[in-house]
Amino acid sequence: xxxxxxxxxxxxxxxxxxxxxxxxxxxxxxxxxxxxxxxxxxxxxxxxxxxxxxxxxxxxxxxxxxxxxxxxxxxxxxxxxxxxxxxxxxxxxxxxxxxxxxxxxxxxxxxxxxxxxxxxxxxxxxxxxxxxxxxxxxxxxxxxxxxxxxxxxxxxxxx
Amino acid sequence: xxxxxxxxxxxxxxxxxxxxxxxxxxxxxxxxxxxxxxxxxxxxxxxxxxxxxxxxxxxxxxxxxxxxxxxxxxxxxxxxxxxxxxxxxxxxxxxxxxxxxxxxxxxxxxxxxxxxxxxxxxxxxxxxxxxxxxxxxxxxxxxxxxxxxxxxxxxxxxxxxxxxxxxxxxxxxxxxxxxxxxxxxxxxxx
Numbered sequence: 001x002x003x004x005x006x007x008x009x010x011x012x013x014x015x016x017x018x019x020x021x022x023x024x025x026x027x028x029x030x031x032x033x034x035x036x037x038x039x040x041x042x043x044x045x046x047x048x049x050x051x052x053x054x055x056x057x058x059x060x061x062x063x064x065x066x067x068x069x070x071x072x073x074x075x076x077x078x079x080x081x082x083x084x085x086x087x088x089x090x091x092x093x094x095x096x097x098x099x100x101x102x103x104x105x106x107x108x109x110x111x112x113x114x115x116x117x118x119x120x121x122x123x124x125x126x127x128x129x130x131x132x133x134x135x136x137x138x139x140x141x142x143x144x145x146x147x148x149x150x151x152x153x154x155x156x157x158x159x
Numbered sequence: 160x161x162x163x164x165x166x167x168x169x170x171x172x173x174x175x176x177x178x179x180x181x182x183x184x185x186x187x188x189x190x191x192x193x194x195x196x197x198x199x200x201x202x203x204x205x206x207x208x209x210x211x212x213x214x215x216x217x218x219x220x221x222x223x224x225x226x227x228x229x230x231x232x233x234x235x236x237x238x239x240x241x242x243x244x245x246x247x248x249x250x251x252x253x254x255x256x257x258x259x260x261x262x263x264x265x266x267x268x269x270x271x272x273x274x275x276x277x278x279x280x281x282x283x284x285x286x287x288x289x290x291x292x293x294x295x296x297x298x299x300x301x302x303x304x305x306x307x308x309x310x311x312x313x314x315x316x317x318x319x320x321x322x323x324x325x326x327x328x329x330x331x332x333x334x335x336x337x338x339x340x341x342x343x344x345x346x347x348x349x
Contacts, residue, residue: 005344006178031183031342032212062307064246076248076307099279100214105338109214109279111299123246125301125309131275157212158180159342 005158012152014039020140023154028102028133030156035137037094039150040087044119045141047084047094051108051134055080058129067120082126085114087141092116101134108134178210183342186335189218192328193341199321203288206345211282214340219333221269222306226280227261227330230294230316231323236260240315248307261330262314265300269333277339278302287322294322
């Protein structure tokens with residue numbers, strides 16, 4: 001029997017600047033999570049994602065970037081967060097899919113699209129090297145703040 | 160392993176535009192292919208587009224193998240076309256082929272890659288039940304680790320028939336391992 005899915009779990013609409021938003025106590029009842037950011041930051045800075053309060057070097061990422069100047073690049077790194085891509089004073093849209101987030105037999109792979117008219121378009125794949133179910137998602141900027149009017153929404157896609 | 164969608168019961172009425180789970184399977188044993196059958200007869204009158212979300216790993220003694228997609232058991236050698244944009248962490252390459260026997264949906268990591276790492280795939284199958292157009296597919300997928308990859312694929316099935324079956328398999332051999340997951344969703348028509 002078809003199951004209506006793609007459920008909005010929580011939405012944060014910033015009324016003041018903020019460097020960090022955390023979604024916690026995420027239920028394990030969905031198959032995938034989708035984190036959507038739409039907003040701006042000042043000054044320009046990368047967005048970052050951490051799971052379950054893990055601040056260790058357990059994250060890896062590869063990206064494919066198309067810049068406005070007809071330049072394409074690819075790079076990869078490991079670190080203490082997943083980098084979502086640059087957010088600027090020009091409106092940025094980030095869609096991060098967190099696949100099989102509640103599974104206990106695999107690392108957590110993410111697939112993301114990032115769109116910013118001034119900075120470029122990015123396709124990214126990331127991995128959190130943990131078999132733990134994701135119960136917390138923290139989105140933050142390291143050296144900047146999201147501006148008022150920015151929104152973050154967390155969706156659950158049914159199993 | 161074949162999953163017969165005709166065994167499912169009648170659907171309930173939902174608001175137009177709803178994104179709905181049709182079927183999801185997580186493998187409990189290794190298998191070379193997954194087949195969703197009776198797709199058009201069960202869902203063709205209700206849904207406009209299909210959406211496929213997968214997490215995969217295979218048992219080959221390798222770093223990664225391609226993931227193939229075929230429709231309606233069509234194995235004709237010139238009946239599919241594809242274009243790929245692939246990044247490996249340092250370079251980006253493009254490729255295309257207008258005459259193939261399957262569409263590529265990126266790759267699935269194999270046993271030489273760190274345990275626990277799975278490839279992830281998000282696939283859109285557009286207008287699969289229309290009989291006036293060929294079926295187009297787009298896919299974003301990849302994985303990180305010792306084989307970093309981002310794949311951006313487009314695919315074409317050169318046939319206007321409505322989709323009755325969807326096969327996801329490993330063309331180069333090998334099996335998807337237990338824990339690999341395949342979820343098919345439908346986007347309702349208006």
